[in-house]
Amino acid sequence: MQKIVITGGLGYVGHELVRQLAAKGDAELHVIDNLDSGGQRLQMVPLNAFQLHVVDIRDRDAIAKVMAKIQPDIVYHLAAIHFIPLCESDPGNAVAVNVSGTVNMLDATPKGARFVFASTAAVYAPEDGAHVEGKSVEQPMDIYGWTKYHGEHFVRYYHESGKVDGVIVRLFNVVGSGETNPHLAPAIIEQLDQGDTNIKLGNLFPHRDYIDVSDAAEGFQRLGTAKSGDNGPLLSNLGTGRSREVGDVVKLIAKAANLDIRIEQDASRVRAVDRPMLKASTERLKSLTGWVPATELDQSMVNAWATRAQDRLS
Numbered sequence: 001m002q003k004i005v006i007t008g009g010l011g012y013v014g015h016e017l018v019r020q021l022a023a024k025g026d027a028e029l030h031v032i033d034n035l036d037s038g039g040q041r042l043q044m045v046p047l048n049a050f051q052l053h054v055v056d057i058r059d060r061d062a063i064a065k066v067m068a069k070i071q072p073d074i075v076y077h078l079a080a081i082h083f084i085p086l087c088e089s090d091p092g093n094a095v096a097v098n099v100s101g102t103v104n105m106l107d108a109t110p111k112g113a114r115f116v117f118a119s120t121a122a123v124y125a126p127e128d129g130a131h132v133e134g135k136s137v138e139q140p141m142d143i144y145g146w147t148k149y150h151g152e153h154f155v156r157y158y159h160e161s162g163k164v165d166g167v168i169v170r171l172f173n174v175v176g177s178g179e180t181n182p183h184l185a186p187a188i189i190e191q192l193d194q195g196d197t198n199i200k201l202g203n204l205f206p207h208r209d210y211i212d213v214s215d216a217a218e219g220f221q222r223l224g225t226a227k228s229g230d231n232g233p234l235l236s237n238l239g240t241g242r243s244r245e246v247g248d249v250v251k252l253i254a255k256a257a258n259l260d261i262r263i264e265q266d267a268s269r270v271r272a273v274d275r276p277m278l279k280a281s282t283e284r285l286k287s288l289t290g291w292v293p294a295t296e297l298d299q300s301m302v303n304a305w306a307t308r309a310q311d312r313l314s
Contacts (some may be wrong), residue, residue: 001008001026001028002026002027002028002073002074003027003028003070003071003072003073003074004027004028004029004030004072004073004074004076005030005031005032005067005070005072005074005075005076006018006021006029006030006031006032006050006075006076006078007031007032007033007057007075007076007077007078007105008032008033008038008077008078008079008081008118009031009032009033009038009045009050009052009078010031010033010035010038010039010041010042010045011033011041011078011079012038012082012174012178012179012181013078013118013171013213013216013217013220014038014067014076014078014079014173014308015033015038015041015044015178016076016178016213016214016217016230017046017076017078017217017221018031018049018050018095019044019045019046019217020214020218020221021219021221022045022046022050022139025049025181029049029050029051029156030050030051030053030070030072031050031052032052032053032054032055032057032063032066032079033052033053033054033055033079034054034055034056034057034079036055036056044178048154049237052163053066054065054209056101056102057079057097057102057104057105057267058096058097058100058101058103058104059107060107061103063104063108063185064104064107064217066108067105067108067110068108071110072109072110072113073113073114074107074113074114074116074224075109075114075115075116075226076116076118076220076224077102077105077115077116077117077118078118078220079097079101080097080098080118080147080148080297081093081094081097081098081144081147082144082181083144083181083183084122084143084144085141087104087142087143087144087147088142088144091143093152093188094106094143094144094147095147096147097142097147097261098147098150098151099147099150099154102117102155103154105111106133106154106158106163106164109158109163111162111163111164112162112164112165113164113165114156114164114165114166114167115155115159115164115165115166115167116167116169116220116224117151117152117166117167117168117169117220117287118154118169118171118220119148119149119151119152119168119169119170119171120144120145120148120170120171121170121171121172121173121209121237121239121278121280122140122141122142122144122145122148123138123140123145123149123152123170124136124137124138124139124140124170124275124278125137125138125139125141125224126141126275126292127277128277129277129279130237130241130279130280130281131170131237131278131279131280132281132283132284133235133236133237133281133284134235135294135298137283141275149272152168155168156168156232157235158235159229159232159233160232160233165224165228166229166232166233166234167223167229167233167234167235167236168233168234168235168236169220169233169236169237169238170236170237170238170280171211171216171225171238171276172208172209172210172211172237172238172240172278172279173208173209173210173239173278174209174210174211174212174213174216174279175211175212175213175300175301175304176212176213176214176295176298176300176303176304177202177213177265177304177306177307178213178307179213179304181295182233184201184246184249185249185253185300185301185304186304187201188201188249188250188253188261189253189304189305189308192253192257192259192261193308197259197260197261197262198261198262198264199250199261199262199263199264200264200265200266201250201263201264201265201266202244206245206246206275206276206277206278207244207245207249207276207277207278207279208243208244208245208278208279209239209240209241209242209243209253209278209279209280210244210249210297210300211238211239211240211293211295212295212297212299212300212303213294213300214295215240215293215294215295216238216293218291218293219238219285219289219291219293220238222288222289222291223236223238223288223289226288227288228287234288235284236284236285236288237281237282237284237285238280238281238283238285238293239279239281239293240280240282240292240293241279241280241281242279243277243278243279243294244297246263247263248297249297249301250263252297252298252301253301253304253305255298255301255306256298256301256302256304256305256306258267270309
């Protein structure tokens with residue numbers, strides 16, 4: 001059996017990836033997580049299907065010890081600080097986790113093993129159309145984007161040095177059940193759940209490419225087993241190729257909840273820097289895997305609303 005390590009395996013996408021891999025039952029699964037934000041998700045994954053290693057990726061020696069014992073064939077490196085306001089408020093910690101932690105994982109990965117790095121669409125510069133790998137300008141706008149971009153650099157270095165078989169996955173906006181960071185959909189659902197139908201939001205102009213969490217996990221698996229890149233690490237977006245505006249998300253949640261909703265812009269929630277458009281080109285994803293995400297946004301919002309009580313516990 002292949003040995004697979006999932007860092008951040010109790011995170012939002014991570015726990016769904018663990019659940020899907022466990023259902024297949026054809027690999028020895030190991031989760032590396034410091035339980036900082038995902039401990040409650042232990043009730044959402046099959047505990048007898050993986051070994052949990054409570055380790056912080058910032059701890060170089062501890063990571064080296066665990067990885068030397070496991071000797072994985074594939075590493076899905078999802079552990080990171082994702083929430084942009086947290087990165088902006090503590091950039092040193094964001095760098096320590098997202099950059100230094102990635103280097104620690106790369107350094108501890110056995111020679112030749114596949115290393116699948118969860119990057120982000122935030123590495124791209126703003127543009128009006130779809131972001132295309134290798135063609136669109138790469139210019140992050142925030143601390144989170146820069147930390148992931150630097151992480152990509154190290155994956156490329158370790159790949160080109162022959163130390164790992166690198167895969168860089170630029171993930172777009174993940175939605176659905178299980179989210180805990182107060183991104184757009186969770187922020188709307190939390191206010192509705194408190195009985196407030198006058199929804200206060202920040203910037204209302206952004207268009208985003210929303211991918212369901214189940215599709216995100218499936219995409220990581222498909223890219224994780226795709227043919228290796230010929231020139232540098234394999235690089236692919238992971239999104240739907242469709243963008244929706246804030247108002248669309250509000251309407252779909254309102255429909256799922258069977259409620260009438262009004263939107264109010266809240267100055268305290270407005271981000272000073274926010275890109276107007278994020279949309280993935282999915283041509284490379286399709287050519288590499290023969291697959292594109294299938295879950296529609298309305299179903300994702302139905303799932304998010306239906307599981308909101310469970311999400312609060314997680």
